[in-house]
Amino acid sequence: MNQFFATCPRGLEAVLAQELVALGATHAKATDGGASFTGSMALCYRVNLESRVASRVLWQIDSAPYRIEEDVYQRARSLPWEDWFTPHDTIAVKVTAQRCQLKSLEFITLRIKDAACDHFRDLTGIRPSVDTKLPDVRIHAYFDAQQFTLYLDTSGETLFKRGYRQFTGEAPLRENLAAGILKLSGWEPGMPLLDPMCGSGTFVLEAALMALHIPPGINRPFGFERLKNFERSVWEQMRAEAADQVLPATPLPIYGSDIDKWAVIDANKNLENAGLSKVATVVEQDILDITAPATSGVLVMNPPYGERIGEADELAELYPKLGSVLKQRFAGWKVGILTADTRLPKLMRLKPSRKIPLFNGPIECRLYLFEMVAGSNRG
Ligand SMILES: C[S@@+](CC[C@H](N)C(=O)[O-])C[C@H]1O[C@@H](n2cnc3c(N)ncnc32)[C@H](O)[C@@H]1O
Numbered sequence: 543m544n545q546f547f548a549t550c551p552r553g554l555e556a557v558l559a560q561e562l563v564a565l566g567a568t569h570a571k572a573t574d575g576g577a578s579f580t581g582s583m584a585l586c587y588r589v590n591l592e593s594r595v596a597s598r599v600l601w602q603i604d605s606a607p608y609r610i611e612e613d614v615y616q617r618a619r620s621l622p623w624e625d626w627f628t629p630h631d632t633i634a635v636k637v638t639a640q641r642c643q644l645k646s647l648e649f650i651t652l653r654i655k656d657a658a659c660d661h662f663r664d665l666t667g668i669r670p671s672v673d674t675k676l677p678d679v680r681i682h683a684y685f686d687a688q689q690f691t692l693y694l695d696t697s698g699e700t701l702f703k704r705g706y707r708q709f710t711g712e713a714p715l716r717e718n719l720a721a722g723i724l725k726l727s728g729w730e731p732g733m734p735l736l737d738p739m740c741g742s743g744t745f746v747l748e749a750a751l752m753a754l755h756i757p758p759g760i761n762r763p764f765g766f767e768r769l770k771n772f773e774r775s776v777w778e779q780m781r782a783e784a785a786d787q788v789l790p791a792t793p794l795p796i797y798g799s800d801i802d803k804w805a806v807i808d809a810n811k812n813l814e815n816a817g818l819s820k821v822a823t824v825v826e827q828d829i830l831d832i833t834a835p836a837t838s839g840v841l842v843m844n845p846p847y848g849e850r851i852g853e854a855d856e857l858a859e860l861y862p863k864l865g866s867v868l869k870q871r872f873a874g875w876k877v878g879i880l881t882a883d884t885r886l887p888k889l890m891r892l893k894p895s896r897k898i899p900l901f902n903g904p905i906e907c908r909l910y911l912f913e914m915v916a917g918s919n920r921g
Contacts, residue, residue, distance in 0.1 A: 543568075545602040546586060547684075547693065549576040550595050553900035553909075554722040558595045561725075565589055574640075586696050587766060587777050591759045591784060594721035594752065597700050600682050600693035601766075608690050611644060611653055614683075618657035618692065626694055626769055629662040632673035635681045642685035654683055654692070678768045698765035704751075704758045706816035709808035710742040715844060715880075717758070719902060720744040723909055724752070726898055727840050727878030733795075734839030738829045740798030743809030743822075745842050749796050750818045754789045757781075796822035797835055830863055834872050841872060844880040847905070858889055865890030873916035882907045 546567075550558040555572035559579075562570040565588055567579035576596075589599050603626065606617050627633075635655045637647045644650050658681065659669040680695035702718040715723075724745060729735055731753040737745040751758060760781065766772055800806050809824040829843075848854035868877060868890070879886060882905050887894050894910040901907065 543580050544583060544586065545578065545580055546589075546696075547576055547578050547600045547602065548589060548593065548596040549598045549600070551597065551716065551719045551722065551901055553898065554595050554719070554726075557722045557725050558593070561593055561595050562589065565592055583766070583771060583773065584776050584780065587764075587780055590697055590701065590764050590766065591781065592757045593701065593718075594748065594758055595718050595725070596697075597702060597718055598695055598697040599701075601696050603692050603694055605689060605691040607688050608685075609643070611650055614644075614650060614690055615653045615657050618654050619661050621658075621661065621692070623658050623661050624665060626771070627670075627679045628770070629666050629668035629670045631670060631678035631768060632676075633658060633670050633679045633681060634672060634674050634677035635683065637683045637685065639685035641687040643687060644685065647685075650683070650685070654681065680765060694765070694769065696764065696766040696769070698763060698768075701759065703762070704816075705762045706747065707742060707744070707812045708815060709811045711802065711805045711808055712741060713844075713847060714742045715744045715902065717744060717748055719900070721748045721752070721758075723842060723878060723880055723900070724749055724840075726909055727842050727911060728876050729840040729842070734836035735796045736832070736835060736839065736841045737798045737843050738800075738827070738832045738841065739843040739845055740800050740809055740824060741802075741805050741844075743798050743812050743824055746796055746798040746809065746822045746824060747812055747816060747818065750794065750813070750821045751816070753794050753796065754791060754818075754821065755787045757784045760785060760788075791817060791820050793823075794821050795836055795839070798822065798824040799827035799829075799832060800824075801826070801828045829860075830867055832867065832871070834875060838874040840876045840878065841868075842878045842880075844902075844907075845883070845886075847881070848883055854883075857883065858885065861886055861889035862891060865892050868892065868912070868914055869916075872914045875914045877912040877914055879910045879912075880907050881910070884908065886910060 559570045559572040559577040570579040637651045663669045682693040684691045702716040735749045806826045813819045896911040898909040
């Protein structure tokens, strides 16, 4: 049994833990910024391949108490690094911490790198080189007040880089945040979905991937492929089986629209890249002109953040009108709106059924959920 930690956008930890259990993880436990779990290396491959919410999957290789930098260096130097990779692999070390007792995280990052390199030099005469951009092996260290934990990153590039989205306009959402929001909004494959401020189409694309059972990582490489314990046959069989589950690309009730024609062009190019042009429809339209494409479904969106000069005022004018559009035309729908603008529910004159704190990168947002029942949402 191995111990893992999957990271995710803050606010999605519980959604991630549920997803991990569904993928076969044991002891999945949500904590700040992610969820810990146990399982086999094959499970680790599966989580990398199929999790829609995780950002990275870290494999724990050691955990020990520390007081000073030297404790960390000596402990890290004693680890059997040669069991995991070779001195010809390039490495990068990343440190994160909460209430860490050490003075400089930069310095301890260097000391952990030195520890692994010195270990290999003593053993083989060769020191691995550092490559901070595209290393073969990424080492993560997490420090709390008394304990530090070392991990090898089994993901490589972050998992929200699915590889299909090349065109992005204004403030695109990370794919895993969009996938988590779809789950929190109550959307499930088979239900109609509409994003009337779709930008580069992240919600639309993630929904189409889910609906067709396309694993988000089906076309990308992973960090675990670089590790010595990599079992290629297990991985290739798993990926082939997942590919067999993919449904044919047929038109589904997944819709996006945006007032900006360039955003619509980007979203359509991204759908095409992902082989999903046939599946979802994205058109140019002002949100005030939208109509419900079905009698019930889920509407999700993330409006502009109001950072451009004058934009906050424009939004304050738009929200009451948007509230009316939703009340008049979307009875029977669930609505999920991600925004950092806390004025939104009042200005829309709608009472949210839930407010979920979520971080879009460093920006603290809320996901406001509304149940549109005709005439009963007055805030
Ligand atoms: C923050 S971006 C959405 C980003 C998107 N979720 C993504 O991942 O790419 C907000 C979008 O709202 C669009 N927008 C602003 N006002 C609009 C309106 N009145 N009707 C429709 N779309 C509008 C903008 O063009 C922009 O693409």
